[in-house]
Amino acid sequence: MRGFIRxxxxxxxxxxxxxxxxVFFAIFAYVPMAGVYYAFTNYDPNVSMFKxxxxxxxxxxFLFESGALWTITRNTILYxxxxxxxxxxxxxxxxxxxxxxxGKWFKKTAQSVMFLPYFISFVLVGAFVFxxxxxxxGVVNTLLEKLGMEPYDFYLNTAPWKYIIVxxxxxxxxxxxxxxxxxxxxxxxxxxxxxxxxxxxxxxxRIRFITIPMLMPTFILLLLLALGGILKGQxxxxxxxxxxxxxxxxxxxxxxxxxFRALTGNFDVGMGTAAGFYQSFxxxxxxxxxxxxxxxxxxxxxxx
Amino acid sequence: MRxxxxxxxxxxxxxxxxxxxxxxxxxxIPFWVVLTGSVTPELEIINEGxxxxxxELTFEAxxxxxxxxxxxxxxxxxxxxxxxxGTALSLFLTAMAGYVLxxxxxxxxxxxxFYIYFTLLFSGGLIPWYILIVKDLQMKDSYMALLLPFLVSxxxxxxxxxxMKSIPxxxxxxxxxxxxxxxxIFIKLILPLxxxxxxxxxxxxxxxxxxxxxxxxxxxxxxxxxxxxxxxxRTLASAEALKTNIALSLNADTKPPxxxxxxxxxxxxxGPIVFLYPFVQRFFVKGLLIGSVKG
Numbered sequence: 001m002r003g004f005i006r007x008x009x010x011x012x013x014x015x016x017x018x019x020x021x022x023v024f025f026a027i028f029a030y031v032p033m034a035g036v037y038y039a040f041t042n043y044d045p046n047v048s049m050f051k052x053x054x055x056x057x058x059x060x061x062f063l064f065e066s067g068a069l070w071t072i073t074r075n076t077i078l079y080x081x082x083x084x085x086x087x088x089x090x091x092x093x094x095x096x097x098x099x100x101x102x103g104k105w106f107k108k109t110a111q112s113v114m115f116l117p118y119f120i121s122f123v124l125v126g127a128f129v130f131x132x133x134x135x136x137x138g139v140v141n142t143l144l145e146k147l148g149m150e151p152y153d154f155y156l157n158t159a160p161w162k163y164i165i166v167x168x169x170x171x172x173x174x175x176x177x178x179x180x181x182x183x184x185x186x187x188x189x190x191x192x193x194x195x196x197x198x199x200x201x202x203x204x205x206r207i208r209f210i211t212i213p214m215l216m217p218t219f220i221l222l223l224l225l226a227l228g229g230i231l232k233g234q235x236x237x238x239x240x241x242x243x244x245x246x247x248x249x250x251x252x253x254x255x256x257x258x259x260f261r262a263l264t265g266n267f268d269v270g271m272g273t274a275a276g277f278y279q280s281f282x283x284x285x286x287x288x289x290x291x292x293x294x295x296x297x298x299x300x301x302x303x304x
Numbered sequence: 305m306r307x308x309x310x311x312x313x314x315x316x317x318x319x320x321x322x323x324x325x326x327x328x329x330x331x332x333i334p335f336w337v338v339l340t341g342s343v344t345p346e347l348e349i350i351n352e353g354x355x356x357x358x359x360e361l362t363f364e365a366x367x368x369x370x371x372x373x374x375x376x377x378x379x380x381x382x383x384x385x386x387x388x389x390g391t392a393l394s395l396f397l398t399a400m401a402g403y404v405l406x407x408x409x410x411x412x413x414x415x416x417x418f419y420i421y422f423t424l425l426f427s428g429g430l431i432p433w434y435i436l437i438v439k440d441l442q443m444k445d446s447y448m449a450l451l452l453p454f455l456v457s458x459x460x461x462x463x464x465x466x467x468m469k470s471i472p473x474x475x476x477x478x479x480x481x482x483x484x485x486x487x488x489i490f491i492k493l494i495l496p497l498x499x500x501x502x503x504x505x506x507x508x509x510x511x512x513x514x515x516x517x518x519x520x521x522x523x524x525x526x527x528x529x530x531x532x533x534x535x536x537x538r539t540l541a542s543a544e545a546l547k548t549n550i551a552l553s554l555n556a557d558t559k560p561p562x563x564x565x566x567x568x569x570x571x572x573x574x575g576p577i578v579f580l581y582p583f584v585q586r587f588f589v590k591g592l593l594i595g596s597v598k599g
Contacts, residue, residue, distance in 0.1 A: 016487075018401055025420060027436075028452070028453060029423035030423075033426065033427065033428040035429075035432020038435075045439075097324055101317055103321075106321070110328045115581075115585055116332075119511060120574055121514075121536075124533075124536070124573070128334035131337050131341055132334065132354075134354075136350075137354050139337055141353060179588075186593070202312035204316060235518075236518065259429060259430050273431045277428075
């Protein structure tokens with residue numbers, strides 16, 4: 001403690017420079033952590049936090065028994081896996097083409113256009129979905145009718161939404177991820193490719209045996225980081241696309257949307273906090289295990 | 305000299321052009337459909353639905369929006385002020401923290417780094433956070449609720465610290481010998497040297513403030529405090545937010561369009577980003593390249 005005080009007076013300015021951020025996280029991140037106590041109570045808005053009636057694991061029991069926890073966990077994990085694998089696959093493909101194709105103008109245009117979705121709000125993505133899939137006026141139904149087919153009521157059927165949600169997520173992140181992989185490709189020394197060319201390797205062979213193996217560390221790092229956050233994710237995307245359409249929840253509800261509804265729909269504080277706590281707790285365990293794996297395999301990439 | 309192109313290279317190029325063209329078109333189609341949707345006559349949409357290619361062009365939706373532009377102008381004001389203030393403040397705090405944590409002679413840098421990093425690992429969740437802001441901080445329906453909750457992010461501080469670590473430590477020492485204080489060093493030497501990092505993180509933050517609708521959805525109840533994207537969200541949800549305002553300024557019989565109005569609102573709310581982004585994109589790509597090469 002003495003050492004800390006001496007350090008404090010010696011480096012007053014630096015402590016002052018750090019102070020706003022420290023205070024910010026104390027208020028907006030650490031205080032709410034104490035709020036997980038709500039998960040074990042029967043919430044009453046009129047009393048202060050620790051005066052709420054303590055009910056033990058009752059909220060968690062109810063979540064388990066209602067089956068909700070299973071559905072939202074399964075959906076969250078499956079969606080994230082689809083996002084990770086389909087997203088990274090397309091990003092790698094685009095990055096390889098952008099680095100190898102001739103035609104500067106074409107590549108610049110393609111890259112710019114693919115980056116565009118990254119910049120728009122999820123509200124606009126919601127507008128796209130409405131415009132494309134709305135039952136009465138949607139573009140898809142207009143096209144189906146033109147082809148003499150029956151219109152399809154997207155908002156009553158769960159089946160297509162998995163694809164729509166995955167599509168728009170991949171669509172929005174394509175340009176951003178492509179740039180990351182492009183950076184990785186650009187850091188590969190030209191000598192490898194030159195040597196392979198002299199040995200008579202075709203472009204497919206060079207990509208197969210040089211580029212892709214060299215991209216693997218980047219992919220694995222992104223993969224591990226994403227796996228750590230697999231219980232979280234993309235509230236904006238789900239909420240703007242599906243909203244409060246209860247018909248589709250079986251295929252579209254994830255932990256984040258469930259907690260949001262507990263807050264804004266029925267203000268079920270105990271249950272919503274319990275679901276959030278479950279997400280955060282298992283998320284923490286996942287991150288720690290993933291970091292452990294990174295440290296074992298590639299020490300310099302470990303986050304801590 | 306003629307360069308002989310191998311057959312496999314020709315095949316590769318063909319596939320490449322096809323795939324990239326396809327993806328480019330896919331990325332553009334939604335934008336196109338919203339744009340054409342906003343200039344199709346309302347009746348055509350009701351009868352035949354949204355189309356890739358409207359039979360007729362009309363600017364009716366834009367015209368009726370302009371009969372009472374107050375709502376939109378107000379939302380623009382809120383979003384612009386919020387983006388500018390939020391980004392400036394956030395960047396300043398993030399840079400200061402990043403600088404202190406990048407200083408090797410700052411003894412507690414690991415402890416404080418973990419204090420900040422831990423907030424990414426574990427959180428109390430949405431509901432305790434909401435109760436804090438509404439009940440304890442009393443920020444419901446205030447601009448503070450739009451500005452403060454996401455002001456600094458642990459992730460950006462870590463990125464900033466990474467950028468600043470690449471600035472040679474000697475600069476601090478030689479400036480200190482010349483009698484400069486830590487804050488002066490930060491403002492006069494470190495900030496100018498960190499421009500690429502500042503630009504990249506600044507753009508991340510600006511984009512986040514500009515596209516913000518979530519905080520408004522939770523905390524804002526007064527219509528003239530709506531930021532742009534939240535106004536758009538309300539318009540899409542019902543078209544009422546805009547329609548009632550427009551109907552007030554029209555005579556009672558004329559009904560403002562609603563389907564095309566939604567699309568026009570989407571265009572108006574998104575316009576600036578689409579025009580700015582080619583310029584912004586360059587910085588972004590550069591920043592990302594620097595950032596990811598460093599790891």
